[in-house]
Amino acid sequence: MILGMHLGNGYGSQSSAWRAPNVNPANYASFDAQVRYAQAAERGKFAFLFLPDFPGLQADVDHEAPQITLDPMMTLAAIARATERIGLVATGSTTFNEPFNIARQFKALDVMSHGRAGWNAVTTSDPNAAANFGQGIAPRPQRYQRAHETIQITQALWGSWQQDAWIKDQKTGRFAHPDKIQPINMQGEYVASRGPLPIPPSEQGQPVIFSAGGGANGLEIAGRYANGVIGATFTIDDARRQRQAYREAAAKAGRNPDEIKFFAGVMPAIGKTKRDALDRRVQLAELTAASRVPYLGSMLNLQLGPSQIDEPLTAQQLAAASPSPFDPRSPRALEVAREGWTLRDILAHGVIDYHPTPVGTASVTADHLQEWFEAGACDGFWVSIDVNEDGIDTFVDEVVPLLQERGVYHHDYDGATLRDHLGAPAHYGLDPRLALQ
């Protein structure tokens, strides 16, 4: 089982984490805090940190912090210097970056971290993000065509120094083989680059590609280029289907399906008891829970109002309730409701959160991870911690040892690079089979 840790705004994945007791509310601007959390994840032998990104400000800042770091590359540069083994994966848009700039900065991070960098290559479809670049949003086929071109040109630039190009022989005065550092001269429909990059290979050659998009276009991107995929899925069966789809996409691109690792999201709520875990979430949701009650109602095909927040569903409501087909989290919400919890406690079960939420002691989370993993639902997990300040330590000190005892998780890093951690094969430059026409 391979674990990745979500790092976002410096508080945690719950939108009100910035208000939690013992959290410094200035953490959004604190690289010290990010470094501390990264070091904690490394103590737990996490394979990688994963930083979402969005090129803009996307938050109701009145009450919520932005969900991203100030700048993912600067954050990872800080972390690279303060960690030794953990992989460093940042999201970067193929829609609003030039391949030369992406290639240069990710490879610099890869060299700086001694082979631990990964690029989560995404397309961006938000009109506000486009407006930050004075643009509109191009139609989907164009966005994905640009994504293919950007990834291929980036990989080719990464390979523009052959692996043995850098001689640096002080005696003979030969710095490098000029014939092994050559332009790539790639011309796509939307982006192009001459090269070469000014950067030699890293310990893993070049960064690893991640992917997070769904749909047919996203599957094709992942199948061709990715060694890691971040999924959004709420049941073992669905996760199995998604994982299988990515594996087939890899096979279709002529790759070994084992080269692509599928990570299911998880947002554990951990306490000394189940009640304790729920109370942690209840407290975090103090300001927001009431506003979420109507949506909870829509998931159950019921009209629910905030006045009922501290009551369970009535017998009549329970009889009338059914899971909404429009939200995959609805069956779980109904299951929890039937256990008789108040609406506030139902919400504290994370039934409207972005990923499944095991609620209870550390062993409940360990059970969830083990069950999904052993069922073939995923190769590992993308762990989002509710409040980083104490939550990462809790996961590392309580969940990780259980997974280790059960023999499903490593006791230490086996290799030194992100490629090692993912079991990804050696790869350098652009796979010639994938070259642009």
Added chain:
Amino acid sequence: MILGMHLGNGYGSQSSAWRAPNVNPANYASFDAQVRYAQAAERGKFAFLFLPDFPGLQADVDHEAPQITLDPMMTLAAIARATERIGLVATGSTTFNEPFNIARQFKALDVMSHGRAGWNAVTTSDPNAAANFGQGIAPRPQRYQRAHETIQITQALWGSWQQDAWIKDQKTGRFAHPDKIQPINMQGEYVASRGPLPIPPSEQGQPVIFSAGGGANGLEIAGRYANGVIGATFTIDDARRQRQAYREAAAKAGRNPDEIKFFAGVMPAIGKTKRDALDRRVQLAELTAASRVPYLGSMLNLQLGPSQIDEPLTAQQLAAASPSPFDPRSPRALEVAREGWTLRDILAHGVIDYHPTPVGTASVTADHLQEWFEAGACDGFWVSIDVNEDGIDTFVDEVVPLLQERGVYHHDYDGATLRDHLGAPAHYGLDPRLALQ
């Protein structure tokens, strides 16, 4: 006197620095080395580090290292975390970057470094660089129009959080004032951005602007936006003229001329004796000196060949020699030649280097700096060290104390931010007088 330290490829400013004894030839890929040099400069109370950049590979890699760091922003992120006071100035092209990306990354560095970031905003006119972005080079007026737009939009994005916008009050749950974090909606001819940035102010508000370009267009850029200018000049008179031109450009833009500090380049050759200093350079130029003899000849209006490299000019040659009007370094070259040095030693005086080279003991360099400074030629210097590994320590341990004794250089930092170090006035957002139409 304000000092800035040039940081480039991890070796030093002489092209063969990578071969020098005690230099690790792998330093080009070593962020540890860059951090070590930055810390040494900070020990010498340097106001800032200055990193040139070029978006591409520009070197005869057979024998020479590229002159730039792998990526200036990643290098400065590493340094920011390992230093406390020194300013961090990186070059970034206005021609091949989107203002949103420039604004975000420089302001993230500014927050990370607690107010020590600066952006050297340049235009890029090299066709190979353009080709790295699939482009050609636009005519100069368009490049400079884009530069103005990019700088203005970047400054406006930097100011898109009002300075008191971030409340982060855990008790009331108010994270920020939404009405104080607003889009900028700026539309230029070449670039545009909506904003806001996802980044609050730093301790100095926002990064400081540097400029390095000459010509009428460069003067206008510097005059309107810059608090620091890096000059290339070989005589006190010329430096005075350049400095005055920048000061007048600032006045023309409605600013106080003292807001713009002019830095003259200097490339000291320091030894226990003058002969020792020359030998240091002779050794570094072992492979390259012969190839530079013909150019030295052209500077003196003589035909010179490598076979004469270990001889001085003959009496006949000296009588015929005259300084070439096409190279401002020629008068100095002739002056040195008349002292009777061999061609190899003339070259070791740095007569073909990019900046003046005081040659001798530390006091010779201190004399040069003091003379230029007291003559009003500059507000300080951009110091390029021949071989960083030992050269920065030599400058800090031998030249700096002399300047301090002579009362022309500070004993410690007075302030905490780059703006403090430069004596630059408070500035936040875009000066409304400069707004795009």
